[in-house]
Amino acid sequence: MKLQDTFNFLKEKYCSFWQFKERGASLEIITPFATANSKAISLFFTTREDYFIVSDGGWLFQEMYDVDLDFDDSHFTKMFDNYLELFQISQSHISGNTAYFIKSRNHIDLPSMVSRLAQFVQIIVAISVISNDEKEPSKSFKAEANAFITEVKDLITEDWKLEHQIPLAGIRFPSTLRKSNMTVVFSYITGTTTDSFISSAGKTNLNCGIIDKQGYKHQYARKVALINDLSGGYDAKKIPIYLEQLNNVDHQIVWTKREEIKSLIYEL
Numbered sequence: 701m702k703l704q705d706t707f708n709f710l711k712e713k714y715c716s717f718w719q720f721k722e723r724g725a726s727l728e729i730i731t732p733f734a735t736a737n738s739k740a741i742s743l744f745f746t747t748r749e750d751y752f753i754v755s756d757g758g759w760l761f762q763e764m765y766d767v768d769l770d771f772d773d774s775h776f777t778k779m780f781d782n783y784l785e786l787f788q789i790s791q792s793h794i795s796g797n798t799a800y801f802i803k804s805r806n807h808i809d810l811p812s813m814v815s816r817l818a819q820f821v822q823i824i825v826a827i828s829v830i831s832n833d834e835k836e837p838s839k840s841f842k843a844e845a846n847a848f849i850t851e852v853k854d855l856i857t858e859d860w861k862l863e864h865q866i867p868l869a870g871i872r873f874p875s876t877l878r879k880s881n882m883t884v885v886f887s888y889i890t891g892t893t894t895d896s897f898i899s900s901a902g903k904t905n906l907n908c909g910i911i912d913k914q915g916y917k918h919q920y921a922r923k924v925a926l927i928n929d930l931s932g933g934y935d936a937k938k939i940p941i942y943l944e945q946l947n948n949v950d951h952q953i954v955w956t957k958r959e960e961i962k963s964l965i966y967e968l
Contacts, residue, residue, distance in 0.1 A: 729754075733818045735825040739765045741818050745810070748803075754813045755801035756821055761865070762797065765821070767828035768839060771865055771872040774903075779827055787820045798865070841890045841928050842874055845955075849875045849886060852962055860965070871907045882968065885911070887949075890928035897933030898942050901925075908948035922950045922964065929954040 719730040726746045733741040744757040760769060770776050784791070784800075791800050800820065802813040846864060853862040861878045875886040887904040891897030908923045925946060928934065943952060953960050 726757075728757075729814060731814070731818045733822055735765050735767075735822055736829050737766055737825065739825070741765075741821050743814055743817055743821075745814075750805050751803040752805070752807055752810060752813075753801055753803040754810070754817055755799045756817060758797045758799040760798075760800060760821060760824060765825045767825050769824070769828060769865065770839065776827060777872070780824060783820055783823055787816045789817065789820055841931065841955075842888055845886070845888050845926055845928075846875055848958055849877070849961070852965060853877060855962065856965060871910060873907070877965065879968075884922045884924060884965065884968070886924050886926055888926050888928065889943075890931045891933035892931065893933045894935050894938055895933070897931065897935075897939060900933075901927075901939075901942050901946065905946045905948050908946075912948060922968070923948065924951045924953060924961070924964070925949045926958065926961075927952060927954045929956055 718732060721728040721730065723744070726744045729743045729745060731741045731743065735741060742757065742759065744755050746753050746755075759765065763769075769780070771780070783789075787802075789800050789802055791798055800817070802817055804810075804813060850862060853860055859879055863876050863878065864874060865872045873885050874888055877884040877886075885908070887907060889897065889900045889904050891900050904925050908925075911923075927943065929936075933939075946952060951964060953964075
């Protein structure tokens with residue numbers, strides 16, 4: 701089915717509120733659906749081999765809807781995975797980007813595919829905009845840490861590749877640096893209260909232990925915990941004893957000494 705045929709087919713199924721734009725080998729479908737933060741939802745149709753494919757074009761992952769997919773939040777991750785399964789949506793990871801898509805060999809399924817994916821985007825954005833006082837400082841530190849690691853990557857002359865939120869052994873780490881068969885995994889420890897800080901530390905140790913036990917240990921050159929020692933939850937008297945228990949982490953680097961990351965990468 702050609703793009704123009706697809707346009708006519710979908711236009712027949714939907715009303716005039718739907719708009720379409722040809723973008724190379726893809727057709728952008730501008731739906732009348734809006735997100736909770738008033739962004740119009742666009743989807744992208746293309747064909748590959750015998751399949752008709754509708755995807756979000758990587759817009760969710762690229763934060764085109766002005767929301768961050770907070771996979772560090774276990775509640776968000778659980779809901780996200782549930783909706784992936786509910787709407788029968790697949791995902792692909794290409795060049796550091798993640799796209800969510802539905803495919804079928806039957807063009808008759810196209811209206812259903814478009815509706816399902818649009819609803820999925822709508823729901824995920826709605827979940828993402830729900831925030832509380834605990835999440836906002838954590839997101840701010842995550843953004844700062846990601847920006848610093850990006851800066852480190854840009855200073856490195858070796859062929860390192862930076863990726864964010866790419867799933868490794870079923871776990872999403874905020875940042876990874878890759879070079880050939882070598883990977884450096886970064887996990888962030890932060891919190892506005894002592895309890896939330898300790899919980900963050902425990903989650904980091906657990907996740908790093910899981911990738912070891914699932915047989916991925918040989919693929920990781922280093923597992924690094926970047927610790928926000930400027931956060932409200934960092935108590936210099938209480939926290940160190942918990943950080944001593946991070947036996948699954950190779951390196952602990954506090955935020956105020958983050959320049960040590962550069963030395964660590966240069967040594968690899």
